Amino acid sequence: MEKNTEIRKEFSAAFLDEEIKDENIFEKTKQKIVTDNKFAVDYKIQLLVRNLIKEKIIHQKTPAKVEKKILKLISGDSKTNGPTIPFFSNIFEKPAFSFATALVIVFAIALIIMNTANITETKNFSYEQTGENNMFVQAQNYFNLITQKKLDIQINTSESAEVLKFFQDKEIKYSIIIPEIPNQNISGAFISDENGEKFAHIVYSGKNNEMTYLYQIDESYLYSNQFITLTNDFINYLDDGNCSITVNNNQVTLFKKIGSNICAVISNGNPDTLEKTFCSQ
Amino acid sequence: MLPFLLAVIASNNKEQNEDFKHSTIPYMDSLYNFALKLTGKKNAANKILKLTYVNAFKFWNFHEPGANCKAWLFNILKYSLKISFKKYSKDSDKTDSQQVEEYYKKIKPLEVNSKFLQRENYNNIQDDQLSEAILSLPENLKTVLILSDIIGFTYDEISDYIDVPVGTICSRLYHARKVLFTKIYNYSAAKG
Numbered sequence: 250m251e252k253n254t255e256i257r258k259e260f261s262a263a264f265l266d267e268e269i270k271d272e273n274i275f276e277k278t279k280q281k282i283v284t285d286n287k288f289a290v291d292y293k294i295q296l297l298v299r300n301l302i303k304e305k306i307i308h309q310k311t312p313a314k315v316e317k318k319i320l321k322l323i324s325g326d327s328k329t330n331g332p333t334i335p336f337f338s339n340i341f342e343k344p345a346f347s348f349a350t351a352l353v354i355v356f357a358i359a360l361i362i363m364n365t366a367n368i369t370e371t372k373n374f375s376y377e378q379t380g381e382n383n384m385f386v387q388a389q390n391y392f393n394l395i396t397q398k399k400l401d402i403q404i405n406t407s408e409s410a411e412v413l414k415f416f417q418d419k420e421i422k423y424s425i426i427i428p429e430i431p432n433q434n435i436s437g438a439f440i441s442d443e444n445g446e447k448f449a450h451i452v453y454s455g456k457n458n459e460m461t462y463l464y465q466i467d468e469s470y471l472y473s474n475q476f477i478t479l480t481n482d483f484i485n486y487l488d489d490g491n492c493s494i495t496v497n498n499n500q501v502t503l504f505k506k507i508g509s510n511i512c513a514v515i516s517n518g519n520p521d522t523l524e525k526t527f528c529s530q
Numbered sequence: 531m532l533p534f535l536l537a538v539i540a541s542n543n544k545e546q547n548e549d550f551k552h553s554t555i556p557y558m559d560s561l562y563n564f565a566l567k568l569t570g571k572k573n574a575a576n577k578i579l580k581l582t583y584v585n586a587f588k589f590w591n592f593h594e595p596g597a598n599c600k601a602w603l604f605n606i607l608k609y610s611l612k613i614s615f616k617k618y619s620k621d622s623d624k625t626d627s628q629q630v631e632e633y634y635k636k637i638k639p640l641e642v643n644s645k646f647l648q649r650e651n652y653n654n655i656q657d658d659q660l661s662e663a664i665l666s667l668p669e670n671l672k673t674v675l676i677l678s679d680i681i682g683f684t685y686d687e688i689s690d691y692i693d694v695p696v697g698t699i700c701s702r703l704y705h706a707r708k709v710l711f712t713k714i715y716n717y718s719a720a721k722g
Contacts, residue, residue: 263700
């Protein structure tokens with residue numbers, strides 16, 4: 250009997266917390282609170298303590314240092330467990346020149362912002378892209394080599410899954426995007442190697458000899474500013490979500506940032522189709 | 531909408547890292563508060579939190595998309611406590627309600643003056659006094675009380691965390707609040 254009474258008293262906690270799912274027990278508990286003084290006191294104690302905790306206990310914010318340390322530990326862990334990608338933030342982790350580098354970057358960003366204030370979306374960036382390390386130039390060169398059949402397509406397939414597996418096997422260190430292009434299918438893919446880093450290239454073709462070539466890199470490679478470059482104002486333009494399209498001699502060159510990838514697309518196909526496919530992203 | 535077949539993943543580290551952060555960082559404060567109230571020590575809470583996140587990241591592949599991330603993280607915290615902070619993870623499952631009852635009888639006041647059931651009598655109680663009282667609770671009561679009344683877990687979630695039936699959770703929470711009331715009652719009574 251005592252045991253039963255004790256169990257029923259416990260229901261005052263569940264009643265308060267709206268955790269009684271059985272309607273019958275719920276009603277009986279409610280009735281008990283109204284009619285049984287001891288039970289009512291128990292309920293008031295439960296209510297009082299719960300309210301005091303909710304009112305008085307201050308929820309602490311995780312100390313910023315601890316949060317920062319955790320984020321750093323996580324990043325560190327990913328480095329030891331597998332291939333790394335050159336995160337922008339890694340620059341700040343090198344203590345020997347982190348402060349100086351940070352200052353330079355802040356200054357550079359300020360300059361970029363000031364210099365791009367007057368840039369309009371119609372600006373043609375192609376004239377500013379020069380040098381063999383420039384992604385725009387590289388994309389043009391690769392496209393020409395493909396059309397002249399001077400470049401070996403390393404895998405010939407129309408299956409995107411096979412292309413992805415190919416890139417995985419070749420240890421590409423960033424996520425790959427494989428868009429579908431209307432009236433064209435994937436025909437193959439290859440990788441390039443710059444200073445030991447591998448980069449992904451996909452080739453599409455259509456029934457009427459259209460050919461589209463997609464070269465994509467993780468944007469972080471551009472920040473390291475070593476073996477792949479674009480001019481700062483162009484990076485900034487893409488970073489703002491803009492799409493750059495240049496049409497020249499029936500050949501369209503398009504640049505667009507998708508996710509964290511900078512995509513260079515060159516095609517002899519319909520510019521409108523290409524624009525709709527990539528720029529409305 | 532573009533027919534983008536987004537996908538994938540040659541080397542998935544960056545994506546996984548971002549997914550992990552996006553999914554788990556919102557629960558960081560809850561985990562920290564739980565560890566803090568459980569241990570009463572900021573340093574210990576910091577260490578537990580770090581260990582929880584490092585372990586969670588290691589085992590992130592085992593977390594099924596769509597599964598309750600909060601509950602999963604708290605289980606990782608529990609696992610981390612068991613492995614590295616044993617003194618904060620005494621197995622309280624064995625403590626039955628009889629023991630709790632005996633503990634309560636030892637400390638409860640002989641008679642509860644009804645005026646002490648009024649909320650106004652506790653205006654002067656501050657966070658640190660209440661936290662200290664919570665900290666002094668028996669481990670099994672403390673865990674349930676923190677999870678329910680500070681972190682906001684449902685009985686089902688607490689049941690999953692402690693791995694005992696919901697009925698036991700109800701009983702422990704009931705007793706935890708009564709014991710805590712006794713402590714703050716005695717404190718208020720002493721203050722007059």
